[in-house]
Every structure is written in C-alpha cells, then in structure tokens.
Amino acid sequence: MIIIVLWYVGSGLSPNVFDIILYILLIANSLIISTAFHIAVLALGIRTMEIDHSIMIFRDVLNLGRLPVDIYKQPLKSILTFMVPVAIMVTIPSQAFMGMISITGVVVSFIIAMTLIYLAFRFWDYSLKFYSSASS
Numbered sequence: 001m002i003i004i005v006l007w008y009v010g011s012g013l014s015p016n017v018f019d020i021i022l023y024i025l026l027i028a029n030s031l032i033i034s035t036a037f038h039i040a041v042l043a044l045g046i047r048t049m050e051i052d053h054s055i056m057i058f059r060d061v062l063n064l065g066r067l068p069v070d071i072y073k074q075p076l077k078s079i080l081t082f083m084v085p086v087a088i089m090v091t092i093p094s095q096a097f098m099g100m101i102s103i104t105g106v107v108v109s110f111i112i113a114m115t116l117i118y119l120a121f122r123f124w125d126y127s128l129k130f131y132s133s134a135s136s
C-alpha cells in the first residue's frame with residue numbers, strides 16, 4: 001500500500017531514473033543507520049539490563065524527522081544531523097527523490113552509516129564480554 005502511495009505522490013514530482021535509484025539506496029542507508037542504533041541499544045541492554053527508555057528516546061528523536069530538519073535552528077539542526085543522524089535517515093532520501101541533494105551529501109551519508117554500523121558492532125562485541133545468563 002505504501003509503495004502505491006509513494007508512486008502516486010512521487011509521480012507528481014517527476015523524478016528521473018537516477019533520483020529514484022538514489023532514493024532507494026538512501027532508504028537502504030537509513031535502514032542501516034536505524035539498525036546500528038538498535039544494535040547499540042541492545043548492547044546497552046546487556047550492560048545495564050534496561051533498554052525500554054533508551055529505545056523510546058530514540059523513537060521520540062526520530063519523530064523530529066517528520067518535518068524537514070532545515071526548519072530547526074542551528075544547535076538542534078546539527079544534533080539531528082550528526083549526533084543522532086535523523087536528517088540523514090529522513091531528510092536526505094526525500095531531497096534525493098526531489099533532485100535537491102549534491103553527490104557529496106550522499107557520499108557523506110553512506111560514510112556516516114558505515115561508521116555507525118561498525119561502531120555498533122564493536123560495542124556489541126564489547127558488551128558480550130560482560131554477558132551473564134540468568135541461569136548461571
């Protein structure tokens with residue numbers, strides 16, 4: 001259903017084939033960033049045995065991405081772009097679909113995603129060293 005809605009609304013924007021391919025790649029990039037955060041939260045759960053609040057905070061911050069990040073003033077805009085890359089997950093794919101992003105922004109987006117997934121797996125490996133099961 002969402003694909004049909006996306007096609008209907010997107011066809012009014014008249015994207016070219018390159019914009020559509022870039023949009024799909026950046027959506028996959030967004031999923032990698034989201035996966036990295038979820039892995040980091042799970043690793044934090046191994047360390048602290050408490051993950052409910054941290055994932056809810058992530059989801060609340062992600063809801064800030066419902067609006068374009070460009071409307072926020074500078075401290076919050078930088079935080080949403082670099083510390084919690086909501087802008088990279090939500091705004092950049094939309095800008096690519098409309099043909100409003102530079103290739104530099106796309107490359108930086110992929111570099112940030114690969115760095116975050118690498119750091120998340122490193123944190124996961126580090127947290128597993130402290131794991132103890134409930135039965136032992």
